[in-house]
Each structure stands twice: as structure tokens, then as C-alpha cells.
Amino acid sequence: MTSGSVAGAASAHAELLNGRLHVLGPDHPRTLTTRHNLARWQEEAEQQGPEPIQLGADADGGQHDEP
Incomplete structure (x- = not known):
């Protein structure tokens, strides 16, 4: 997960929820x-829309020469 990634937070909470459902049960x-937090992050992700695509040196860590 990238620092500050709302979609990443939602994804992490979804994975956590699956584990907690399996181990602790649905009413724990x-x-x-976790279910509440997942809903919060999913709502936040929907409000932000898709995450921007990073271009240039930040995308892959390499330097790019511009013509």
C-alpha cells in the first residue's frame, strides 16, 4: 500500500475483514x-474517484530524457 492511498486502505481493510470473519466470526x-472502517474507506475512495497515474521519474524511479 502506498502512503496516503485511499484505495490501498480500502483494499487492506477488505483483506483484514476476511480474516476477522474467518477467525472471530461476523458478530465479534x-x-x-473493521466492517465499519472498510465502509468508510470505500466511501472515501468513491468520492475521490480514480487515483491519478504518476508519469516521469516518480512512476518507475528512473530518469527520462525529454526530446
Whole structure:
């Protein structure tokens, strides 16, 4: 997950929720908190729209010569 990535946070919470559902069950307080947090991050991701694509040196760490 990239620092500051809303979509990454939503994805991480989805993975966490799957694990908590399996281990703790659907009614456990931690599972319910994770479900709430996932909904919050999904809503935030929808409001922001798609993440911008980074071009140039930041995208792959290399330097690019411009013609």
C-alpha cells in the first residue's frame, strides 16, 4: 500500500475483514469495527474517484530524457 492511498486502505481493510470473519466470526466487536472502517474507506475512495497515474521519474524511479 502506498502512503496516503485511499484505495490501498480500502483494499487492506477488505483483506483484514476476511480474516476477522474467518477467525472471530461476523458478530465479534473487532469484526464489526473493521466492517465499519472498510465502509468508510470505500466511501472515501468513491468520492475521490480514480487515483491519478504518476508519469516521469516518480512512476518507475528512473530518469527520462525529454526530446
